[in-house]
Amino acid sequence: MSGKAFVFGDNIDTDVMAPGYLMKLPPEELASHCLSAIDPDFARTVQPGDFVVGGQSFGIGSSREQAAVSLKLLGVKAVIARSFARIFWRNAINLGLICIRLDEARYIAPGDRLSLDLQVGTLFNHTQDRRYSFDPLPGHLTGMIADGGLIPHLKKRLAAKGDLA
């Protein structure tokens, strides 16, 4: 199953993904404004399984988890960028939103059809007939990803051991 690439530039910040003045709204409503300051059509046209592609420091700025929550609620399958801001990256993987660091992100064009093989660590660009390898996630996080995020992971640990120690 391939998804469509929505391509953005460097320094896509948390505030354009989740604007501060809308942070009181319920998550689904907030998500409908995601990235509207730079692409008014994004939230309306993105489909479950599509990809967001960025440049450097994707997710720079605030700690607000709603930036990653909004992308996830819109059905974004993965974010592919040359580099990520630390807090956004942690937020995304804690929620089970895949983030892939890839220098070649700059070769992906808007509308390209992409798909992923997470086990092997390969991104396919079907439109350009290219494939790219990426580094797998750090080993200590694979258990958490397999469990579906940080809270389900802790819940599982709690059930197995009776405490969070």
Add this chain to the structure above:
Amino acid sequence: MARGMTLVEKIIARAADRKSVRAGEIVTVGIDLAFAHDSSGPRRWAPMLEELGVGLWDPDRVAIVSDHYVPAVDAESAAILKFTRDFAAAHGVKNFFDMVGICHLVLPEHGLIRPGAVIAGGDSHTPMAGAFGTYAAGYGATDMAAIVATGRTWVSVPETIRVEWRGAFADGVAAKDVMLFLCKELGLDNAFNAVEYAGPTVEAMGMAERMVLCNMAAELGCETGVVAPDGVTFDYLREIGAPVEDEAAALALASDADARYATRHTFDAGALEPQIAAPHSPDRTLPVSGHQGVKIDQAYIGACVGAKIEDLRMAARVLKGRRVAPGTRLLIAPASARTTQEASADGTLHTLTEAGAILLPSGCGACAGMGAGLLAEGETCISSTNRNFKGRMGAKSANVYLGSPYSVAAAAVAGHITDPRPMLEGTAP
């Protein structure tokens, strides 16, 4: 002999119960203080704690500060504040600060930021606490919920960028100018790095200016900013009634002479001019002359980074005997209730309001796009805050320039961006 460690490596090693750690290692650390505010804290944690069926791991090591939706302007913000208050009471959180200022200033004001501590904050400007020689990093809501439930988190030990400053600033140049300059010089793509500030210029700074350096480590993309604890740190903590018990141990936190850095930089403070960052990113910085004459609608002095008592005094030095230009508004949101009390006691508030400044409540306010002082479409603002992303302070087409409190006050007087130094010298009206 083993290679020496940086300040950040020493703190993480202690918190990970290890003799030493090296940049790049992944370790689990115990948290000494976890905090969040009304937007990022209880209302986000509660459903996750409920799902896990657990409470706070140690209520005495959790602090909660209501500073974002303060004071309530509608039923939704009132409900968020009430939820925060009720959560703090229900969970026995004694360090709960309700509408007395911005978390990053309120916590040090109450002696809760201790040299050598590992601090996890539910806000990206958590690195401000690094001014006291802590490892203080920001986390999102799910990480924070896990932290307040377990008292631990994982850390990928960061490499440290060392930035040394030598010489004295010209009058009218401040730590804020240093950071706007560094955003351009070092760029914003420094994730999973820490930045350490050192050198005679930093040693000569008070805690307020050191807090500015560490606060805006967030803008550099760094996970934390640090200054080694010294006599200035100890004096601050002694004065507020929370002295450091073991000063020798705190001094020993300083990076070893043979510590390894990602990069090292040295700059001359004497050569630094006032800096202004253009819309919509803090790295779009030029010396003030590069933006001379840009007409402004609003001048804003606020936020954790830019509205401490020292910042208000900088603005007052420019505004004394002058008036805000017709057609321009100057809004000031002191960063804490204590800031307002001090500004009232020393006459600073009188000077600011005489000049035509409008006082706003203490809180994150317009800097976070939440409080009073938001911008209309097409308006231009100069602000003492730390970021100027598109749409952050209101309308999407609004333009926000960043500058020091000196530069913001000078622009308010002139009605356009201008160099504050001639006003301080008395050679400009």
